[in-house]
Amino acid sequence: xxxxxxxxHAYADxxxxxxxxxxxxxxxxxxxxxxxNQTIFSEGDPVNHAYKIISGVVRLCKHLPDGRRQIxxxxxxxxxxxxxxxxxxxxxxxxxxxxxxxxxxxxxxERLCWENPDLRARLFxxxxxxxxxxxxHLTIIGRQTAKERVAAFMLLLSERLxxxxxxxxxxxxxxxxxxxxxxxxxxxxxTVSLLKAARIIAAPSLHQLELRNLPALHAxxxxxx
Amino acid sequence: xxxxxxxxHAYADxxxxxxxxxxxxxxxxxxxxxxxNQTIFSEGDPVNHAYKIISGVVRLCKHLPDGRRQIxxxxxxxxxxxxxxxxxxxxxxxxxxxxxxxxxxxxxxERLCWENPDLRARLFxxxxxxxxxxxxHLTIIGRQTAKERVAAFMLLLSERLxxxxxxxxxxxxxxxxxxxxxxxxxxxxxTVSLLKAARIIAAPSLHQLELRNLPALHAxxxxxx
DNA sequence: CGCCGTGTTGACCAGTTTCAAGATTGGTGG
DNA sequence: CCACCAATCTTGAAACTGGTCAACACGGCG
Numbered sequence: 001x002x003x004x005x006x007x008x009h010a011y012a013d014x015x016x017x018x019x020x021x022x023x024x025x026x027x028x029x030x031x032x033x034x035x036x037n038q039t040i041f042s043e044g045d046p047v048n049h050a051y052k053i054i055s056g057v058v059r060l061c062k063h064l065p066d067g068r069r070q071i072x073x074x075x076x077x078x079x080x081x082x083x084x085x086x087x088x089x090x091x092x093x094x095x096x097x098x099x100x101x102x103x104x105x106x107x108x109x110e111r112l113c114w115e116n117p118d119l120r121a122r123l124f125x126x127x128x129x130x131x132x133x134x135x136x137h138l139t140i141i142g143r144q145t146a147k148e149r150v151a152a153f154m155l156l157l158s159e160r161l162x163x164x165x166x167x168x169x170x171x172x173x174x175x176x177x178x179x180x181x182x183x184x185x186x187x188x189x190x191t192v193s194l195l196k197a198a199r200i201i202a203a204p205s206l207h208q209l210e211l212r213n214l215p216a217l218h219a220x221x222x223x224x225x
Numbered sequence: 226x227x228x229x230x231x232x233x234h235a236y237a238d239x240x241x242x243x244x245x246x247x248x249x250x251x252x253x254x255x256x257x258x259x260x261x262n263q264t265i266f267s268e269g270d271p272v273n274h275a276y277k278i279i280s281g282v283v284r285l286c287k288h289l290p291d292g293r294r295q296i297x298x299x300x301x302x303x304x305x306x307x308x309x310x311x312x313x314x315x316x317x318x319x320x321x322x323x324x325x326x327x328x329x330x331x332x333x334x335e336r337l338c339w340e341n342p343d344l345r346a347r348l349f350x351x352x353x354x355x356x357x358x359x360x361x362h363l364t365i366i367g368r369q370t371a372k373e374r375v376a377a378f379m380l381l382l383s384e385r386l387x388x389x390x391x392x393x394x395x396x397x398x399x400x401x402x403x404x405x406x407x408x409x410x411x412x413x414x415x416t417v418s419l420l421k422a423a424r425i426i427a428a429p430s431l432h433q434l435e436l437r438n439l440p441a442l443h444a445x446x447x448x449x450x
Numbered sequence: 451c452g453c454c455g456t457g458t459t460g461a462c463c464a465g466t467t468t469c470a471a472g473a474t475t476g477g478t479g480g
Numbered sequence: 481c482c483a484c485c486a487a488t489c490t491t492g493a494a495a496c497t498g499g500t501c502a503a504c505a506c507g508g509c510g
Contacts, residue, residue, distance in 0.1 A: 142407030
């Protein structure tokens with residue numbers, strides 16, 4: 001398993017607010033580049049570093065022995081990754097597109113946390129938020145239909161990848177989307193076509209998306225079909 | 226929405242190891258009893274207390290507007306609950322059977338965390354473990370078949386409720402199990418019957434379970450069908 | 451003893467997957 | 481700049497898993 005290792009010099013975060021020592025932490029990271037579809041770490045690897053995503057998108061996924069795959073989360077610029085420091089990784093992390101990350105040795109994070117208890121409190125908050133997100137994801141996967149799931153996914157993208165305008169570019173493949181939503185690629189494709197036909201979305205190009213009817217999307221995602 | 230409130234006197238934890246201030250925390254809790262099927266807190270309620278389950282089983286669930294329900298977790302004696310202190314509850318907590326809990330005002334927990342940073346580190350670990358559990362649950366729900374899900378559930382029960390012997394008593398209804406596994410009650414029932422026919426389990430009574438063939442169960446749960 | 455909530459079983463149905471055939475897209479090299 | 485190729489995506493038809501609806505059984509309790 002190719003495991004990317006930090007190699008570069010210290011990185012200075014331009015955005016340096018007072019945020020419970022988070023930006024102080026960021027300053028200690030080393031920059032790391034990972035190419036599209038490369039593995040950042042694999043399931044079962046010992047946890048050595050925490051990461052912060054600077055640019056690109058990461059998928060957190062689990063592979064079953066027979067090839068089935070579940071993507072637990074997509075992580076976007078600004079997200080922290082693997083600051084859960086227990087034993088081995090329960091999931092593997094892969095770059096959806098070329099990614100740059102800050103890497104922090106866990107020992108380092110621990111030290112900072114002891115010097116500045118604020119920091120751990122802040123990380124605790126972030127982790128709490130994460131729990132909430134996964135639980136919502138669980139409900140979507142567990143109890144919503146294909147249409148509802150795809151709608152929810154598009155709203156996620158618009159929250160995390162919108163550059164102001166209505167146009168979003170979708171960095172991941174249909175296959176990734178399917179494994180995130182626990183569907184097949186085909187079902188995702190069909191459902192997107194359906195939403196296009198209903199004028200709820202438009203797709204100027206394959207990996208671009210325009211949400212034409214936000215209220216309808218929200219209604220769908222919330223199961224008020 | 227009936228929200229149970231702590232009412233009782235301080236509770237002394239007999240099990241008082243040095244565990245990062247966790248038992249110190251436990252000593253500050255007030256005992257609280259909640260009857261079967263009563264709500265401990267609802268989705269959207271402000272987060273005021275953290276809890277530790279002393280006895281009984283709790284379900285964490287989300288209700289969709291149209292009646293669909295997803296149970297994110299079952300919580301068992303020893304589990305902490307709602308120590309994620311951000312704004313409002315994202316899920317509701319209900320007693321599966323009569324439950325006794327310790328309740329801790331969150332302000333209190335915060336104060337203890339500042340006095341003793343160990344405690345927050347410990348809570349962080351617990352939360353990390355929780356994340357891992359939910360992610361595994363997500364994979365089960367998302368990518369495994371009915372048989373695999375039921376098998377995984379039985380293994381969970383045996384981990385958390387086994388009293389040494391091979392006999393487990395199953396405190397929750399088929400309906401609860403279904404909503405935990407994202408199936409219907411009927412499918413759970415059928416699948417259990419199937420496993421009985423295959424001599425993998427036995428069910429001396431309706432809410433009792435005996436795992437007759439552990440290896441087969443593990444094989445099923447891991448998708449090596 | 452009989453009732454009601456809960457669990458089981460059966461027959462049928464629907465949404466999603468599977469399998470298979472094309473259509474787009476993007477990258478490469480002539 | 482275009483042609484071609486591989487990868488990705490779309491669409492269609494058939495199969496299947498699990499869901500729905502309905503009847504029935506069980507079991508605890510008045």
